[in-house]
Amino acid sequence: MTFLKAEQPQLFKDHAYKEIKKGIIQHKVEPGSMLNERSLSEILGISRTPLKLALQQLEVEGWIQSVPRKGIFVKTINRQDVDDVFQLRKANEVLVIELLIPLLDNETIEKIEKVDKQLSDIKKEPLKFVYHDSSFHLFLAELSQNLRLYQLIQNLTDHFNWYGFAALKAGISLDEVYYEHKLIIEGLKARNIHQTTNAVLNHIDNTYSTILESLKE
Amino acid sequence: MTFLKAEQPQLFKDHAYKEIKKGIIQHKVEPGSMLNERSLSEILGISRTPLKLALQQLEVEGWIQSVPRKGIFVKTINRQDVDDVFQLRKANEVLVIELLIPLLDNETIEKIEKVDKQLSDIKKEPLKFVYHDSSFHLFLAELSQNLRLYQLIQNLTDHFNWYGFAALKAGISLDEVYYEHKLIIEGLKARNIHQTTNAVLNHIDNTYSTILESLKE
DNA sequence: TTATGGTATGTGGTATACCAGATACCAATT
DNA sequence: AATTGGTATCTGGTATACCACATACCATAA
Structure with a gap:
């Protein structure tokens, strides 16, 4: 039955990743500004766990920087x-x-x-x-x-x-x-x-x- | 008081990342083999949440591949x-x-x-x-x-x-x-x-x- | 007025309980 | 014996409660 295209379920972390990245690229969040995990999770309608995974990827890829117990900051452009x-x-x-x-x-x-x-x-x-x-x-x-x-x-x-x-x-x-x-x-x-x-x-x-x-x- | 060297706390996710990556590079886990989140968290003595962040980074960097609800697999070498x-x-x-x-x-x-x-x-x-x-x-x-x-x-x-x-x-x-x-x-x-x-x-x-x-x- | 320090609040970090999809196994049916 | 289908179990995904650290604020004391 493989002809029934197996559309994979969109994981929350992937959705969050795309949305946040889009927001950064389009300057809907200013470079240098802080991202709050709780606010973001509310806006995206997901919990902090999959959100954290999205943020982890964004950090590895160079979009944001996480400072433990201080905040998550959109990288500045220099x-x-x-x-x-x-x-x-x-x-x-x-x-x-x-x-x-x-x-x-x-x-x-x-x-x-x-x-x-x-x-x-x-x-x-x-x-x-x-x-x-x-x-x-x-x-x-x-x-x-x-x-x-x-x-x-x-x-x-x-x-x-x-x-x-x-x-x-x-x-x-x-x-x-x-x-x-x-x-x-x-x-x-x-x-x-x-x-x-x-x-x-x-x-x-x-x-x-x-x-x-x-x-x- | 900044002369007191401010050693930053090693985050669990960073520790897990380094340990798992070392294990993969040194072939302590075979290419293609499955990693179990619960087992890993026990071995490393941490919970699944920071472990997941480490795994997320390892996946972005090309060491492992996560298949939702099936398992996490060390990449094969070809x-x-x-x-x-x-x-x-x-x-x-x-x-x-x-x-x-x-x-x-x-x-x-x-x-x-x-x-x-x-x-x-x-x-x-x-x-x-x-x-x-x-x-x-x-x-x-x-x-x-x-x-x-x-x-x-x-x-x-x-x-x-x-x-x-x-x-x-x-x-x-x-x-x-x-x-x-x-x-x-x-x-x-x-x-x-x-x-x-x-x-x-x-x-x-x-x-x-x-x-x-x-x-x- | 100024310096101090305690407290309230906000942050990400961590642990854990629960969920749903995937799978393997086994019994019932043919 | 082969097939079916239900169930038990294993997986990662998700939500949430709680923790420790950082910070801002304000009352207090010099």
């Missing part, structure tokens, strides 16, 4: 952290390309173009757009066939989105981003690691610059 | 995982070198040599040796001034130690490893990124080969 994530992202997105290109076939490239096309269709909505920009990068990471690398890229792009959320809400140069994606796809089509890597690095550099500008304010 | 970690380690240890070299001064290089010297003094004991091999890599990562990168390298070297534990217990070509470290240090002294990077990649390649051989058995 130049050092942005730079750290930036460096990691560059190195590991380059790795994605290096792993991906030898695996490429025409069918895969078509899929990549399709994903990017969906992106362009909604570029009028900055908030949705950013998720699809990340989706593009995540899709490439997924195709690299390295699960750990995928999870790492996920975490890094999520942090980039957090750092640059102000710029994204204000509206960003979406056409440029779309053009940069096109350059990446061209590199992939040519199966040229050097060309593609340059396109990716340039794309990340530009996102980084945008973030730094929005942080100055 | 070629794909080893390769994934191998690829990530290469890319990110190269990043360490790229970040580190512009930061080097003579004092720092002396420290690095000192750490490596301590390593050579105990090369007769394989089990201790491996921790100091990792310490060497971790020390370089720490000097790169990127906290996230440091934590990533920590996780990756720990997994390498887990994968290759059989080979390490059997006794490994310690002289070779020591020689390879010397090459890395020479590269650092020359402030030569290309030279150092090659030495690091060669070192990781050799460790990888050793792991693969021990996995065949």
Whole structure:
């Protein structure tokens, strides 16, 4: 009877994890602000036990910091952290390309173009757009066939989105981003690691610059 | 009164995390075997609540997999995982070198040599040796001034130690490893990124080969 | 007025009781 | 003998009560 799709039950801890993380990325809670376990459990309608598991994961992944018997604090955003994530992202997105290109076939490239096309269709909505920009990068990471690398890229792009959320809400140069994606796809089509890597690095550099500008304010 | 060193209380979850992780790396629990929360809490002398937090962290970091209402299982070791970690380690240890070299001064290089010297003094004991091999890599990562990168390298070297534990217990070509470290240090002294990077990649390649051989058995 | 210290309150940490899903076993039925 | 289905038991998931530490506040005393 396995054809009856076995939808797994959403665990409370997973639900809490997603909700809190979303709230942080979208700056619904300020960086540096305190999270109260009892309040959060009430808001989410769950007890403290599964909530604690969600918070544990968020801490391991670098979103919050727990200070025993004092409180749980959303990490602050500073130049050092942005730079750290930036460096990691560059190195590991380059790795994605290096792993991906030898695996490429025409069918895969078509899929990549399709994903990017969906992106362009909604570029009028900055908030949705950013998720699809990340989706593009995540899709490439997924195709690299390295699960750990995928999870790492996920975490890094999520942090980039957090750092640059102000710029994204204000509206960003979406056409440029779309053009940069096109350059990446061209590199992939040519199966040229050097060309593609340059396109990716340039794309990340530009996102980084945008973030730094929005942080100055 | 801050001169009275404020030793922070070891939280139960941290203690449990370290103990369980050590047990996994040293193959005191077999890959694939099941961990029982109630048994573990008895063995560690703590309740299930802090234990769950430790398990949550171990799962996020890739050591175990929790299947709701079925059990918690130590991850199995397979070629794909080893390769994934191998690829990530290469890319990110190269990043360490790229970040580190512009930061080097003579004092720092002396420290690095000192750490490596301590390593050579105990090369007769394989089990201790491996921790100091990792310490060497971790020390370089720490000097790169990127906290996230440091934590990533920590996780990756720990997994390498887990994968290759059989080979390490059997006794490994310690002289070779020591020689390879010397090459890395020479590269650092020359402030030569290309030279150092090659030495690091060669070192990781050799460790990888050793792991693969021990996995065949 | 200022310093002190006790107390009330708020925090996360911990232990535990209970719940529901998953599983294994065994008896009843065919 | 093979199949069914119910039950006992094992699992992690959840809720909750209580604890110890940290802190803010306020009364008290110098």
